[in-house]
Amino acid sequence: MKLNRRAFIGTGAAAAAALQAPMVWGATDGRPKVVVIGGGAGGATVARYLAKDSKGEIDVTLVEPSRQYYTCFFSNLYIGGFRDLSSIAHSYGTLAAEYGVNVVHDWATGVDRDAKTVTLAGGAVLPYDKLVLSPGIDFVDGAVPGWDVSAQNRMPHAYKAGSQTELLKAQIESMPEGGRFAMVAPPNPYRCPPGPYERVSMVAHLLSQINPTAKILIVDPKEKFSKQALFEEGWNSHYAGMIERIGPDFGGDKVEVDPGEMTVTIDGVVEKVDVCNVIPAQKAGRICEIAGVNDGNWAPVNGHTMVSRIDGNIHVLGDATNQGDMPKSGFSANSQAKVAAMAIRGELTGSKVFPAKFSNTCWSLIDADDGVKVGASYEATDEKISSVASFISQTGEDASLRKQTYEESLGWYAGITADMFG
Amino acid sequence: MKTGVPSVLAGLCLAIGAWVGAAAADEIGDAENGERIFRKCASCHQVGQGATHRVGPHLNGIFGRRAGTVDGYGKYSDGLLRAGNDGLIWSLEKLHAYLENPKYLVTGTRMNFAGLSDAQDRADVLAYLRQFSDNPANIPEAQPTAIAPEVELPPGILALVGDPEYGEYLASECTTCHQRDGSDQGIPSITGWPQEDFVIALHAYKRKIRPHPVMQAYAGRLTDDEIAALAAYFAGL
Structure with missing residues (x-):
């Protein structure tokens, strides 16, 4: 059976199940290399899941310029006086120390898709077998x-x-x-x-x-x-x-x-x-444009695996993507990261591949103890990621439910940040 | 024409009577028999004139009340309070489900009761309890479809053996909100739950017996095998 990578991606789970032997591409220490650009809800999560679930079989490098990452989610609560700034700040020490992720604090400035390398502002050149772009947004000039x-x-x-x-x-x-x-x-x-x-x-x-x-x-x-x-x-x-x-x-x-x-x-x-x-109009983070994976302002992806529709060795996550029905949110990026990690691991190590499932909930705080939410669950089709069920808070809800909804958001914040940073 | 109306009514009464068992058409069950069955409940609950809170809250006025809101009772479980905030109202249907097995509605409920598996027994107890509720919305005729379907899961669903590897992948969706380390701030912990509780809870959301809209949406698209896989994974954490 001849298997080129494009066909492999297209056939998804069935092909992965048929493939018993791990596929390993050349790398200096023999381990396949994944480079992740961007350490937010998509990038930190995919790095952590790849490192954790491959149990060291995959060499994961995370490129993120900031040593201290401030979550956009809950930053409004800082403005309102409900959180202090340090409570939305996170660092990458656990990803490095407990999961073995190689965390590089630098800007990615170039992607050579033929050579499969990423160039950093500091001059380093990182080879990859799979590249994950999770750069968030930039503003439209x-x-x-x-x-x-x-x-x-x-x-x-x-x-x-x-x-x-x-x-x-x-x-x-x-x-x-x-x-x-x-x-x-x-x-x-x-x-x-x-x-x-x-x-x-x-x-x-x-x-x-x-x-x-x-x-x-x-x-x-x-x-x-x-x-x-x-x-x-x-x-x-x-x-x-x-x-x-x-x-x-x-x-x-x-x-x-x-x-x-x-x-x-x-x-x-x-x-x-x-x-x-x-708050200007937005587009995918600049590295997507540099890598040439945009179509217009955003990077189109296949929802089954979050692989770029332009380059089969590049996955794109979160706000930067054009994927279908999911909103651009930290929750969405985190959800997409787990699907991408599973798919990448399947390709690089032959682990089992399961059908993609996604979810999103966006909580918002209107005033003290007055929280509301909207969300949905999603599945992948060949065309896009499609919403399968959705929900939204109702007007006129009583104070105890609104307070509970706010408290849920606190639990979610603790949950997602632990899921991202370990 | 005048004579036709009573005969139609009589036919309807017969149909309803057959449907709920031996009870009369304007009753949801046999309250007298219900009073006898209620002795099983009376070690924790009082009902009627002068009833007070004991281990459990008194049950006067329970029909139509939001779960976890009776005045002066301070021993509700977190799960029951949460269910009340999510919108659990003690309708005839929900009370049926709760009496069949309290865990269908509330994981971690303090109502330590094995449940009444016989639908007629439940209907009879509820007929008895309804005498002490005066919420007109709960007159059975106003809720003609209110007799609850059985919520008991077929034994095959509980016997499914989940694939923990699949469960681990599926669980990654849960742990965005439910913290793996067992913290329960704002969102309940699901780590280390017994498999059966987990399966029961997710099916209750999937079938919209439990009210939480987020969980209804997420559980609604999980297959029986996927629920079993998740239960196997979380039980093993």
Whole structure:
């Protein structure tokens, strides 16, 4: 039986079951090599599962520039005052010490798909048998006229957590009494669909305590947004009169900003603001473009294994992918990572391959003890990852259920971060 | 035409009567017999005028009440309180399920009771208890389909031997939320559960007997073999 790798990927579980002998490609110590780029919910998880489940049979290298990783999920809770920053910070020591992952703190700057090597900014060249790209998002140049990353200290995006989140919170805390916070919300698709609206809730919570006459303006190019009825119900009951949203019917899709003047211009009308949180349109992290696995702004993947539709030796995870019905979320990336780890391990060591199953739940906090959630379970088809069942919190739920939903999110945070970092 | 109406009603009464057994059409069971069966419950529960909480809460007004919410009773299990918050309301159907086997509805319930396997016994006890509930929504005629189907799992499902390797892969979906180390902050621990409890619980979510929407969605697409595989894996942790 002749087996090229493409055909192998295409036939999936049946072929893997038929294949008894481990397939091992050349590597200096004989072990197959997997290089993972990006140490977030997708990358850290896939590195950990590959190392753990292969019991050392696979040489796993994780390339991540940050020594300290701040989760984007729960970073809004830091803004609201419900978490401190250190509680959303994680490091990679356990992955290295307990799982044997080779953690390299550097930027990946090049991928040679023919030679199967990754080049790092520091000059090192890493050979791979399988490459996993999990770089998250970058911003589309020129998406919000007047804004680029050089303006991110005047108008933070805070959509990659850490110093940006800290900066945004400090700016909100020093707003003048009765001042105005503006958010330029992103168009679809983007990381964490309820994220901007949870952020507005958390900003409102903070302001209602320290600056209760302050106002919040959302400039939104989208007609509808995730959990809209739940957020709007919560804003009315907790923060009445504080939040105004301008959708596309009133020019929310025709926005430009002036970071020097601190103005937001909406369909020609200039608004002076005190803090401006610009969340621009998004695309796959830059390394996907460098590797040439994008089609448009995102990297298309086969949902059975998360393998790139452009290169059979590259898997792509999380926000960077175009996969079908799953939202861009940390939960999704973590879920996809386990499917990818199983598929990669099957190919490299001949371990059993099972059908892909995915899930996602996004919790959002509206005010203290007022948590809501939305989610679904998914399966892979040849065309895409498809939703098979979904659920969402209801308006009018009582306080004890909302509190329980919030407490569930705390449990999930502990669970997923342990699943990522060990 | 006037004479036709009673005969239709009589036919309906007969049908319902046959369906729930010997009970009359406007009853869910034989309350007198139920009072006798209730002696099994009375070591922990009181019901009727002057009933107070003992080991378990009193059962006055239980029909239509949200689980875990009776005033003044402070000994509910975490699982029962969670089920109440998830939306477990003591309808006739849920009470039937709970009396058949308390574990179907609540893993870790403190109601240490083997269950009433006979559907007629359950109906009779519930007919007795309903005399002490005055929630009009629970008049049986308002819930014509309320007589619960048996929730007991066929023995074949409980006897399935799971593949722990498959279970380990499937479990990776669970451990995003349920911490492998057994912590139960916000989300219950499932590590080290007896296999039977695990299988019963997941089937109860799959069949939407248990209320939690996330678990209903995740369990809803698991096959019997997959549930057995998960149970085998978590029991071995």
